[in-house]
Amino acid sequence: MGSNSHLKRLNMPRSWPLSRKTTTWIVRPLPGGHPLDMGMPLGPILRDVLGVAQTMREVRVVLSTGQIKVDGRVVKETRRIVGLMDVLTVGEQNYRCILDLNGRLRYRPIKDVDSSWKIGRIDGKVTIRGGMTQYRLHDGRNLLHESASEFSVGDSVVISIPEQEVLEHLPFSEDGSTRAYIIGGSHAGETALIQQRIIKRSSQPNEVNFEDFGTHARHVMVISDSRTLPIEVTT
DSSP, rough: BBOEEEEEGSSSSSSSOSSSOSSSSSOOSOOSSSGGGGGGEEEHIIIIISOOOOOOHHHHHHTTTOEEEHHHHHOOOTTTTTTTTTTEETEEEEEEEEEEEEOEEEEEEEEETTTTEEEEEEEEEOOTSSSSSEEETSSSSEEEEEEEESSSTTOEEEETTOOOEEEEEEOOOOOOOOOEEEESSSSOOOEEEEEEEOOOOSSSEEEEEEEEOEEEEGEEOOOOOOOOOEEEOOO
């Protein structure tokens, strides 16, 4: 399977848009907020995806200039994972990580105005000392809020980066007008309007139904029609 620092290319996630037969090994990302199939290490992104450098040595030189940022913060680690909805800044150009209709990670150019925010799905919440509520987002970051009822698991929030201030609340709604982005399963990369959420009273995963298909709730992320994402919008 590889080591702590490398993976065999034949065993890398299918979501990584890289050839499996060019070399034997590929850099393994450091543990981070994104699961392995929802993000890639920064080094291969700069070298193999964006073509900013030809070798990993050149990647390190580029990183040493301080011109590479992830979610508005300078990054100098080649193994730093850059995952779903993250904003990657290379000099003056910004990119957002999304899934295409084949379930592959893509780092697509975005406008400067769209580089100051990102969408995060709320995957959990817990009350901590002092009565504050800690909300955990899909990218591993935590947001503190005074209200335990303001947001629910399954909702999304638009946050500013790097400040992490909540700009917009995107509630999970079954009214037929809430758009979702599918981030897993056979419909990964598609968007659709939520029709129904089915809560299972067992160990089986909850499900979400759309007009033409259904999927597990963990594959659904509520998005905003007013926020521009570099994805192909489907019905």
